[in-house]
Amino acid sequence: MEDKRNIPIIEWEHLDKRKFYVFGICMTMMIRVSVYPFTLIRTRLQVQKGKSLYKGTFDAFVKILRTEGAAGLYRGFLVNTFTLISGQCYVTTYELTRKYVSHYTNNNALKSLVAGGSASLVAQSITVPIDVVSQHLMMQRKGESMGRFTVRHQDGKGLLVFGQTKDIIVQIFKADGFRGFYRGYVASLLTYIPNSAVWWPFYHFYAEQLSSLTPKDCPHLLLQAISGPLAAATASTLTNPMDVIRARVQVEGKSSIVLTFRQLLAEEGPWGLTKGLSARIISATPSTIVIVVGYETLKKLSLRPELVDSRHW
Structure with missing residues (x-):
């Protein structure tokens, strides 16, 4: 099935599900390894008061590397890998919802909007407890913590990874x-559902616009690789204020989104709502390129054998 811009769209029913899930897990793991340091940096920037510790993304990267070593950039990583489950649930929900909505409309943007929001709702219900634990681990600096909880030390040595968890x-x-493991659940939904719902329509929009501006022989995968980061930057900018509030609710143990918002404005002004945005975009750009190229390639590799020859890329 192809859209009006002649960009191939592979639907759920066209896929060999076994290949899809195996390749998907491998791809997701590779992406997480590459972008996790910036996820950690973004969280620390969002939680710190003003610029009390880090002046920005690059400053945070250098200081963490200098004081905590490369391992410091991967605090909480092993716990965070459990979100691989939610990733597979996200993709499955997205594709099945698109299939369901297609019975009522052929509008690609609308299908993407509804499917993206639904997929995020399912994924966040699984992810939030994992995020809460991994974020507290992210906050553990050498000899101190930026959050509510501090990992105990025994005989001058830190606990092993699983002991810390x-x-x-x-x-x-x-x-x-x-309830503590679902602290910030509503804030997470208010952050990631809009982010996911906005990303997919913008992704298809940018791909269609680029397709109309480029020669017909331009590879579709290249257009999609450019469209992904553009969509990610757009969605990140629109949803970053809520992401800052989500991080503070989960790490600082706050119970009110509204009070957290008011406190942030009182302490740091509107500028506080942009904290971590550059780190978020920096981490989103390469990861989105990998995700888009990987996801589109994954779907091609997972095509049912009888459909392979019918596709032209």
Whole structure:
């Protein structure tokens, strides 16, 4: 099936699901390894008061590398890898929702909007507890913590990775009970549902516009690789204020989105709502290129054998 701009669109029913999931997990893992340091930096920038510790993305990168080593850029990474499950749920929900909505409309932007929002709702319900734990691990600096909880040290040495994770989980449960693992859930939904719902329509919009401006023999994959980061930058800019509030609610243990918003404005003004935006865009740009190229290639590799020869790229 091709849209009006002649950009191939592979739908869910065209895929060999076994290939799709195996290749998808491998691709997602590679992406997480490459962009995780910027996710950690973004979170620390969003949580810090003013510029008390880091002046910006590059400054944070240099200071973390200098004081904590390369391992400092991957604090909480192993815990965060459990979100691979939510990633597969996200893709499945997105594709199935697109298929369902296509019964009522052929508008690609509308299908992407509804599917993107629905996929994010499902994924965040799985991801938030993992995010809460991994973010507290991200906040553990050498000898201190930027968040509510501090990993205990024994005999001058830090606990092993899984010991640190267990320690944080126990502290969260003691302080807030089971609800603590879903702290910031509403803020996460208000951040990621709009982000996902906006990204997909913009992605297709930019791809269509670029297709109309470039020669017919221009590879579609190149246009999609350019469209992905443009869509990511647009969605990140629109949703960053809520992302800052989400990070503070989860890390600082706040219970009110409105009060967190007011406090942020009172302490740092409107500029505080842009904190971490550059790190977010920097991490989103390469990761989105990899995601888009990987996802579109993944779908091509996962095509059912009888459909391979019918596709022209």
